[in-house]
Amino acid sequence: MLTATISDLDNLLESFSVHLRLGQTGVSRKKSPATVNAYMSDIQMFFRWVFETKQISKIEEINSELILEYILYLTDNLCVKESTLARKIASLKAFFRYLEFKGFIPLDPTLRIKGYTERRRRELPKFLSTVKSQKILASAEETKYIKRNKAILYVFLTCGLRISELINLKLENVNLEAGEITVYGKGGKYRIVPLIGPALQLVQEYISERGPQSTNCLFLTKYNKPFTRIGMYNLIKTLARKAGLGSEVTPHTLRHTCATLLHSMGVPLRDIQELLGHADLSTTQIYTHVVKEKLKQSAALNPLLTNPESEFSEKQ
Numbered sequence: 001m002l003t004a005t006i007s008d009l010d011n012l013l014e015s016f017s018v019h020l021r022l023g024q025t026g027v028s029r030k031k032s033p034a035t036v037n038a039y040m041s042d043i044q045m046f047f048r049w050v051f052e053t054k055q056i057s058k059i060e061e062i063n064s065e066l067i068l069e070y071i072l073y074l075t076d077n078l079c080v081k082e083s084t085l086a087r088k089i090a091s092l093k094a095f096f097r098y099l100e101f102k103g104f105i106p107l108d109p110t111l112r113i114k115g116y117t118e119r120r121r122r123e124l125p126k127f128l129s130t131v132k133s134q135k136i137l138a139s140a141e142e143t144k145y146i147k148r149n150k151a152i153l154y155v156f157l158t159c160g161l162r163i164s165e166l167i168n169l170k171l172e173n174v175n176l177e178a179g180e181i182t183v184y185g186k187g188g189k190y191r192i193v194p195l196i197g198p199a200l201q202l203v204q205e206y207i208s209e210r211g212p213q214s215t216n217c218l219f220l221t222k223y224n225k226p227f228t229r230i231g232m233y234n235l236i237k238t239l240a241r242k243a244g245l246g247s248e249v250t251p252h253t254l255r256h257t258c259a260t261l262l263h264s265m266g267v268p269l270r271d272i273q274e275l276l277g278h279a280d281l282s283t284t285q286i287y288t289h290v291v292k293e294k295l296k297q298s299a300a301l302n303p304l305l306t307n308p309e310s311e312f313s314e315k316q
Contacts, residue, residue: 008059012059013044016039016043016098017036017039017040020039021033031186032186034164034229035186039091042091043092043095045088046088049073054066059105060104060105060106063109064109064110064111067092067109067110067113068113071085089113097110125253125286125290126248126256127253127256127257127259127290128254132243133261135243135244135245136243136254138243139239139242139243140239142242143239143242144222145222148209148219148220149235151202151203151206151219152232152235156236156254156255157257157258158197158199158258159183159258160255160258160259160276161193162186162251163229163232163251163252164229165183165184165185165277166219167217167219167232168184168217169183169217169218171218172216173218175195176207180193180195183277185277186277191274191275236249236251236253236254258275259272259276259287260287263287263290269284272284272287
């Protein structure tokens, strides 16, 4: 077995990042650049904590008790959100699994981390009602780049794209005649997504307005440059504020809205799974909980539940 010391960490992280970007059959799927960056940040944060609190020279000295102590530090001292905690644990599990696979440590210390590593109970995703969706669409009318902004909103709301998928759309990915777009999602996989109705019309009008540019990215900033994640995030935030929807609306809110509204209209989960590009149907099933939660809220408005002695009671 190879011996990995703390001083080897930079080299190990570099090789691990390459492993994540490329993936390896039977070991792991390749990750998006955003996921790789998040994993690197999580692992570096863990080892900073190790440097500051422990006297450890070899990585194999890190055990499950130490990792559990770190998890308690994250939850009790830093009060990280459940979703953030789940990702940080996933990052550590991936890294130590890689080290074991490469022979740098005899045993993956995260194998004994139970409870926290079970599929967490997800928070119900935030989404917009039909009325609020119409409001944010109308907010684009108040901007300088009406066609572009409305096209972006419609693609988010009717195609259910992730932010990374939308900003990486190329002109050649759009087939206006067939009414569809080719979307490259997680793990390098691609899917064909329908582009119909107002979404198709707006994208077509925007492409005509956009004209030839030096880049073939579909959606461009006012400087005719491709959007960054932050740039697109800020645009959606701005449009949401114009619509009076506050600052809680994000690109992912629009993706959730697409899925939730489709499910509420009776679209089968398998179809929604294919549209969103979920690898596992269990990921898509969260939208059944959203609809059930709304149903519970509606049912709770029954006057027999809210006020049994109301005017609906039989008069004597």
